[in-house]
Amino acid sequence: MASSKVGSIGEYIREQRTRAKISLRQLADVSGISNPYLSQIERGLRKPSAEILAQIAKGLRISAEALYVQAGILEDRAADTDVQASIRADLLLTERQKQVLLDIYDSFRRENEADDFDAGAPDDPREDEVG
Template sequence: MDKSIDKAVADLGRDIGDYIKQQRSNAKISLRELSKLAGVSNPYLSQIERGLRKPSAEILQQIAKGLRISAEALYVEAGILQQREGGALADAIAVAPELTERQKQVLLDVYESFRRENAAKQSKSDVDGNEPEE
């Protein structure tokens, strides 16, 4: 295998490990606690966080469940999925169990309309050389 590909795969493992460690830290969960919540051995989880192992989609799903974040967010960080238009907010809306499908769609539509409006204002201000309006 090409050395540049090996390095890219290693970097990807390190990136997902750093992301998991950051999320665990934000949730104020110890490595041992996450290991129990996710059903993943403590040594294996430690190796993932240090970038020594690249977890499978199934393991990422278990870790996401333990962290109480969307598995999709971990899949994006791991390079398994591409980030959806709208980013983390759109992801959060999509997985919110307390919302109906109709409510999710309305929220996403409103969000996208604001994004388009702001992009249009930014484009106009770039052309005019003015600051965008609030």
């Protein structure tokens, strides 16, 4: 079972690299990982560490979280909203586009949660005083 996970992360990295139109050598240069090691990862022969995945993610300009989930290091977000799940499942979007959309969506949700919290806070009793 572990070998299929290793292969799937390699295939996923290759797919993302191909979509980004980056050669293996270019990814090696921008990520600081050797070309042969990247090749072994893509072919499912080596299992990358979280640190290596973070470097690859930076080189591909995608979220490290996406690679961690694919590699089985992190659990996929079970609490995703329908919107988040739809964004993640959209095959027409690149990982970078998905991450940007998710970041924007999350920032709007946090902003609105803060507004809801402020609106639900008890009023300052001094405001009701007639002065």
